[in-house]
Amino acid sequence: MIPSYLTPSLTFPRPSSLLAATRWSGQAPEIRAHGAFVNLVENTFSRHEDDIVKLIKQYKVERAFFTGHSLGGGVANVAHLVVRGQLQKAGSPWAELEGKLTWSACTFAAPQTIVRLYEAENKPPPALVDDLDAWSYNIVYGCDAVPRLPGMLKFMGDLVEKAVPQIIENKLEKKFKVGELPWWAMARKLLAGKLINTVDDRLTPVTGAAVRFLKDNGIAEVVRHYTHQGTVVYLAPGALEYVQLTKDDIEKTLDVNGKAFDELLGNKSDWASNLGGGHSKSYNTLMFTVNV
Numbered sequence: 001m002i003p004s005y006l007t008p009s010l011t012f013p014r015p016s017s018l019l020a021a022t023r024w025s026g027q028a029p030e031i032r033a034h035g036a037f038v039n040l041v042e043n044t045f046s047r048h049e050d051d052i053v054k055l056i057k058q059y060k061v062e063r064a065f066f067t068g069h070s071l072g073g074g075v076a077n078v079a080h081l082v083v084r085g086q087l088q089k090a091g092s093p094w095a096e097l098e099g100k101l102t103w104s105a106c107t108f109a110a111p112q113t114i115v116r117l118y119e120a121e122n123k124p125p126p127a128l129v130d131d132l133d134a135w136s137y138n139i140v141y142g143c144d145a146v147p148r149l150p151g152m153l154k155f156m157g158d159l160v161e162k163a164v165p166q167i168i169e170n171k172l173e174k175k176f177k178v179g180e181l182p183w184w185a186m187a188r189k190l191l192a193g194k195l196i197n198t199v200d201d202r203l204t205p206v207t208g209a210a211v212r213f214l215k216d217n218g219i220a221e222v223v224r225h226y227t228h229q230g231t232v233v234y235l236a237p238g239a240l241e242y243v244q245l246t247k248d249d250i251e252k253t254l255d256v257n258g259k260a261f262d263e264l265l266g267n268k269s270d271w272a273s274n275l276g277g278g279h280s281k282s283y284n285t286l287m288f289t290v291n292v
Contacts, residue, residue, distance in 0.1 A: 024085025027128045032115040034226075037078040045082065053093045056101065066105040069283050070146055073110025073138065077229050080105040080136060081114065084128050104135040105229070108283035111149040112226035133246075136230025140254065142237040143264045144278035151226030152255035163265065167272045235281075237266065237274075 023042070024031060045052075056064065066076040066083075083103060086094035116129075140147045148155045232245040234253060245253050256264060265271050 023082045024128065027085050027088050030116060030118040032117060033078050033081060034113045037074050037113050040075050041079045041082050050093055053097065056097060062101050064101055064103050067107055069108040070279065073107030074113045076107050077105055077110055077113050077136065081132060084132055088128065106137045108139045109144050109146050109279055110138050111146050112151050112228055114227060114229060115225045116227055133230040138228055138232050139282045140232050140234045141281040142235065142278040143274055144282055145275060146279055148254055150223040152251065153224055154255045154257040155261065158257040158261040163271055166268055170269055170272060237264065
């Protein structure tokens with residue numbers, strides 16, 4: 001009954017787990033990253049970083065890219081942060097690569113993974129933060145919910161309160177001629193009363209994570225500080241060109257609710273397909289190269 005893209009096998013990690021890893025904290029202590037993503041990156045690098053550095057030197061690599069889709073994109077962005085921290089850390093195997101190649105991240109529909117514990121006017125002096133933002137790009141299409149996780153609370157609130165009930169209703173109407181069934185009015189009332197419990201158990205990672213943090217004010221206070229790295233390359237539904245969003249423009253454009261939310265998702269009967277399609281179009285429809 002629930003769209004399959006809302007119930008993948010990998011549950012979205014708890015958004016309140018923040019780490020200041022030694023991999024970068026010496027250069028930018030005001031930066032925190034999602035603990036689950038940090039652990040995945042640390043596990044990989046602890047086993048393979050010497051071989052990665054060796055291959056870069058062996059093949060005289062000049063440009064290195066971090067990339068991935070969805071949760072993989074979140075991992076890629078944290079890996080980018082980790083490596084930039086390691087480039088400036090004495091004794092790190094990465095340090096000998098400093099200045100010898102360019103590093104950048106181009107991700108697709110990646111969630112927000114970092115928190116900046118500083119005000120814009122009090123940005124920390126190390127170059128790491130500027131370099132990270134200057135060389136990070138995340139491709140976002142239309143109403144895709146994942147790049148708005150976990151910090152865009154306006155969008156996530158409407159997703160839980162409006163979109164999920166509508167999607168469930170659309171599925172029921174398609175499966176049954178519910179308008180002709182006398183129990184439909186009662187079922188709708190029951191659904192409204194039990195919705196939060198239902199989605200808490202069944203919807204992961206997208207709306208399940210949203211419900212959990214929206215129900216807990218303490219967690220909501222934490223996750224609202226999550227941000228994207230660098231530039232969001234955004235394609236609005238029906239638009240012919242991507243636009244590049246940075247800083248405050250990212251939140252203004254993506255974190256919408258009310259009428260803007262309804263217009264973004266399109267026809268209510270298509271909300272499920274539009275949300276699912278938006279998550280894949282961020283990488284399978286690249287108008288500047290090929291239309292798949």
